[in-house]
Amino acid sequence: MLKDGNILVGKGNTECFILPEMANRHGLIAGATGTGKTITLKVMAESFSELGVPVFLADVKGDLAGCVKAGDYGTIKKRVEGLGFDEESFPMKSFPVRFWDVFGEGGHPVRTTVSEMGPSLLSRLLGLTEAQTGVLAIVFRLADDKGWLLEDLKDLRSMVAYASEHSSEIINEYGNISKQSAGAVQRALLQLEDAGGDLFFGEPAIKLADWMQTADDGRGYINVFHCARLYRSPLLYSTFMLWLLAELFEELPEVGDLEKPKLVFFFDEAHLLFNDSTKALRDNIEQVVKLIRSKGVGVYFITQQPSDVPDPILAQLGNRVQHALRAYTPSEQRAVRAAAQTFRVNPEFDTEEAIMALGTGEAVVSFLDGKGRPNICERATILPPQSMMGAIDDERRRAEIEASDFFGKYDVSVDNESAYEIINADRLEQEKLEAEAAAAAAEAKEKEKAEKEAAREKAKQEREKAKAKKKKDSALGKVANSAVNSFGRSLGREIFRGILGIFSRK
Secondary structure (H helix, E strand, O other), X not given: OEEOOEEEEEEOOOEEEEOHHHHHHOEEEEOOOOOOHHHHHHHXXXXXXXXXXXXXXXXOOOOOHHHHOEOOHHHHHHHHHHOOOOOOOOOOOOOOEEEEEOOOOOOEEOOEOHHHHHHHHHHHHHOOOHHHHHHHHHHHHHHHXXXXXXXXXXXXXXXXXXXXXXXXXXXHHHOOOOHHHHHHHXXXXXXXXXXXXXXXXXXXXXXXXXXXXXXXXXXXXXXXXXXXXXXXXXXXXXXHHHXXXXXXXXXXXXXXXXXXXOEEEEEOOOHHHHOOOOHHHHHHHHHHHHHHHHHOEEEEEEEOOHHHOOHHHHOOOOEEEEOOOOOOOHHHHHHHHHHHOOOEOOOOOOHHHHHHHOOOOEEEEEOEOOOOOEOEOEEEEEOOOXXXXXXXXXXXXXXXXXXXXXXXXXXXXXXXXXXHHHHHHHHHHHHHHHHHHHHHHXXXXXXXXXHHHHHHHHHHHHXXXXXXXXXXXXXXXXXXXXXXXXXXXXXXXXXXHHXXXXXXXX
């Protein structure tokens, strides 16, 4: 809640405030499972919203959606009164909320293009080797040089296939692309597509300005990123979050120190961002975290152990809330000791012992003062949220989605002309020409066959005609011969009889 324009997070011997002008110095919420990290996150998000600051938060378990409904005072009355408030001074209220989801199930779809993600993040997402990463870099460069857009995964798969097929032509300018590496990249892309990448990559791509809006009453929208399903793919989840940080850094202008942030970003399960990451990637994250402050963005990591965050990045997190840690093993005891050493010592209690003795909803906190210096840590009870704790039903979620200004803007994917269409258009044209040539050849062959058949038929007919004529001539000849022979025999008889008659008269 807000008090005197500052964000009141909890109370101990003193009230614990985050100063708005120091909120973009980033922060950490840490603690074991079930110690109250989600409640702290929600209290902060509500307060930033009241301050007029838009918030983006990852909802891994689905229980942050309750911000859209007012809380039940009866369930938190004892705690509120224990902190010195009553129902009038600590009113229950709802907050302006928008829901988002990569898969379009629990909110408006969230998409980006393959080009915006870039080869480095995609290589990490796909778990590519150095050689395969090189292939991907060549593919992106080749697409840029040709002016072919890479929007979705089918664009990228077509581009990898194209580069592989034309490897002998591009080797001098771009480098070698082996068939084995290209094939491995294709298999990885198919796996990403099966994991939901076909929904995440495409158009219309999300406009980050849509996450940086305020409601009509001046409160900042709480953008709840529903990622219960996405979280089951940790690599995709962490890569999305890293892409979001990088996009914010690239798109937002330098603004220096502001009276309050332009956007506050809560990254739950932050350890996923750094697991199995290379030094180059950690250096990149460190640079973004350092510099994004001057863009007016505050980044808050939520994780179990402070050690989940690399030291150079941990050093940038000035506002800290440490919930309870349990120390049953020597390694856990070392973790508690390390967490305690990150706070300025309060002479009134032992920080290490306090961290292990904290109850649910309690924390050791330290926020920056007006000069950017960490305050002495305080053992405090965290305020409860003013909105409903827990999830909302699907009917209410759907009603909120359909009532949003963005309903219909991102819901239907658009397939623009890009690398896939261009490459396949060339192939289709080539296939068309080949088909036409094949048809012409087949037609010519058929014509030749028909001509030969006609010639054979004509020759046959002529042979049959000649044979018939010959047969006819043969028959006539026989008749003629018979007639001649008959005539000859008749004439011979007549002559013979004449001769005999002459002799008989004598």
